[in-house]
Amino acid sequence: MNLNLIHTFCLIYEHQGISRAADELHLSQPTVSYSLKQLRRAYNDQLFYRERGLLHPTLRAQQIYPDLRAALDLIASTELFSHGFEPASSTRxxxxxxxxxxxxxxxxxxxxxxxxxxxxxxxxxxxxxxxxxxxxxxxxxxxxxxxxxxxxxxxxxxxxxxxDVYVVVANMNHPRIQESVSLDQLSAERFIRIKSSIGHDAPENLLLKAGVQLQTGILGTRVVSVPGVVMNSDLLGIIPEAVVESLGWSERLQILPSPIPAERxxxxxxxxxxxxxxxxxxxxxxxxxxxxxxxxxxxxxxxxxxxxxxxxx
The missing domain is CATH 3.40.190.10 (Periplasmic binding protein-like II)
Known part of the structure; x- marks a missing residue:
């Protein structure tokens, strides 16, 4: 057992295959396959089994991987600290x-x-x-x-x-929303909402606790799409204020505080x-x-x- 074999094992584990591990090691696939044979003999275990074109770790491989990866990281860190890291010349x-x-x-x-x-x-x-x-x-x-x-x-x-703080955004010429927005108005309007899976559902959860269920006009997947939609429709949106500032649209939208105060x-x-x-x-x-x-x-x-x-x- 040596560091090269440990490195090979970790790359096969992480890439679930020999070919990508070989590419990263700049070695041929037969060479990596031979290293895997040595690893299997050393641990007296198959270590990986093939299923649907990928190599999956055995229980033994799952047990040894965290310690081997941690050991490699520690060695790499020690070497890099001893030689110093020079960002100005790094090609990493x-x-x-x-x-x-x-x-x-x-x-x-x-x-x-x-x-x-x-x-x-x-x-x-x-x-x-x-x-x-x-x-x-x-x-x-x-x-x-x-x-x-x-x-x-x-x-x-x-x-x-x-x-950052979540704000309600509305068209500058919205027919019903001007300068401020109430809970009743939020209940009556339709929104471009963003799927909760990306992590921006806190404002809606607070509104739900207050008995306000937002009406959906569009259910989107990208927060940055909200300002453009709002500028060209009567839909409202609830987004972080930094989005509006970064896009340079703070003068083209109404940026209104939520009627329910929330943590940043x-x-x-x-x-x-x-x-x-x-x-x-x-x-x-x-x-x-x-x-x-x-x-x-x-x-x-x-x-x-x-x-x-x-x-x-």
Whole structure:
């Protein structure tokens, strides 16, 4: 058993196949297959079985993977810290998961800092898939994610990096809504609503508790689509104020406070816990926080970076 075999095992586990592991290792598939045979002999277990074109881990593989991956991460972190990480000369690819809202509000400032500090590195954005965030952070497939939904994981740290307020948006020439909106008006109007699965259902839940059920005109999937629809219809929307500000449409819409006061929406940076972070990841996480902080200063939003919970270290 050696580090190369452990690395091979982890990549097969994470990619559920030999070909993608071979690509990442820059080895031939027969070479990786031979390494898998050695691993099977060493652990006296099949480790993986094929089903529907993918390699699935056996119970034994599931048991040993977390410790082996943690060991690799620790070694990588130790080596990188001892040699130092130089962002100015790095060619590393950093991977960040963002929703459509995150791409509009946060990405421009993050990218500006990224290009300045690490001009030879690459930044890849993956669509936010909340249920997969813990696994992808743990396996190293992504370096960070920005989201509003909460979850708990022993290997993931959640840091609140921005707080925003939900507002009601209406057409400037709306025939019934002008300057303010009441609960009765919200009950009578139709809305462009966003599917709750992406994590923006808090305002509607508060309204439900007050006995207000929003009428649906459009049920959408992208928060950033709301202002455009509202500007061209009598539909109302409830969205974070930062969306309107970032799109530059604050002068083209009525931005009205909700008749039910609510706590500010928390935007969180999800990352590995500190003990499993590599030096590049630490640098990247600090850069994201700096970018969001600069946005808060320019827009007047509330930025209070704090670790809300840290599980596992």
């Amino acid at each position: 690819e950093f991977v960040l998961m963002l929703s459509d809202l995150g791409e509009v509000v946060f990405l421009p400032l993050i990218q500006s800092l990224f290009e300045t500090r690490a001009p030879s590195a690459q930044l890849r954005i993956e669509p936010l898939d909340v249920p997969k965030v813990p696994e992808k952070l743990t396996t190293g497939e992504i370096d960070a994610a920005i989201q509003t939904p909460h979850f708990h994981s022993d290997d993931v740290e959640r840091t609140v990096i921005y707080r 929406m928390e935007v969180s940076l999800m990352s590995r816990v500190k003990r499993r972070r590599t030096a590049p990841q630490k640098w990247f996480i600090d850069l994201i926080k700096e970018g969001v902080e600069s946005m808060s200063r320019s827009t007047g939003g509330e930025n209070l970076p704090e670790v809300r919970y840290s599980r596992g270290g």
